[in-house]
Amino acid sequence: MGATYSEAVRARCREPRRAGSWPDGAPGVGTGDRGSLASGAWTQVQLHVAAGGAVIDDARFRVFGCSAALASASFVADALVGATTGEARALSGDAIAEALDLPDDKRAMAALAADAARAAAEDWEAKHPEQRLAASGQRPGR
Numbered sequence: 001m002g003a004t005y006s007e008a009v010r011a012r013c014r015e016p017r018r019a020g021s022w023p024d025g026a027p028g029v030g031t032g033d034r035g036s037l038a039s040g041a042w043t044q045v046q047l048h049v050a051a052g053g054a055v056i057d058d059a060r061f062r063v064f065g066c067s068a069a070l071a072s073a074s075f076v077a078d079a080l081v082g083a084t085t086g087e088a089r090a091l092s093g094d095a096i097a098e099a100l101d102l103p104d105d106k107r108a109m110a111a112l113a114a115d116a117a118r119a120a121a122e123d124w125e126a127k128h129p130e131q132r133l134a135a136s137g138q139r140p141g142r
Contacts, residue, residue, distance in 0.1 A: 006101035009071040016070060018077035020060045022046055030085070030124025034115040041065035041109060043073045045116040047080050047088060047124060049131065056080045056088065061113075068106035072096055072113035080117060088121035 005013075021044065022029045028051060033044040042065065048058040059080035061073040075096055080088055093111030096102075102110055 004103070005067055005071075008100045009067055009102065012071035012074040012100075013067045016074045018058075018060055018074060018081075019062070021062050022048070022060060027051070028124075028128075030120040030122070030127065032116045032119025032121070032123055034112050034119065035065070037064055041069050041112055043069060043109075043112045043116045045073065045076055045080070045113065045120045047085070047117070047120045049085070049124060049128070052131065054084060054131065056083050056085065061116075065109060065112075066106065068100070068102050068109040069112065071100050072102070072110045073116070075100060076113040076117045085121040085125055089118045091117050 024031075026048075028048045029046055030049075031044065031046045033042065035042040042063065044062040046060045047056045049055065050057050059077040061077045063069050063073040076091060079091065079096075091114040093107065093114040096110035096114055097107040100110065
């Protein structure tokens with residue numbers, strides 16, 4: 001018997017938002033991935049910060065795995081838009097799992113998406129040290 005998913009998960013699987021990717025080396029993009037195809041779950045998250053900017057203005061994801069993996073990656077990509085890279089690094093798998101009401105045996109998919117977002121933020125910060133300080137901070141009201 002398969003997992004019973006919340007309406008939030010089912011909605012994101014029916015109409016995933018922000019699916020896709022930018023090409024390698026695209027300007028302003030940070031990329032992170034976690035998991036592996038061999039393990040049955042892989043998530044890639046990409047974020048974009050405009051030149052001179054401090055806030056993520058777009059995000060994309062690619063995923064291989066179950067419905068929980070797809071919903072978690074879509075949720076994370078939406079959550080990144082308007083956030084700083086510091087806020088991206090602070091995303092928690094537990095918070096994502098709670099927001100999507102994931103079953104206990106699928107919470108690892110939320111952690112995978114959060115870890116991929118953290119890796120994308122770190123990749124962007126490493127590529128853009130001149131913007132890192134502004135983009136890494138927490139902003140009031142978030």
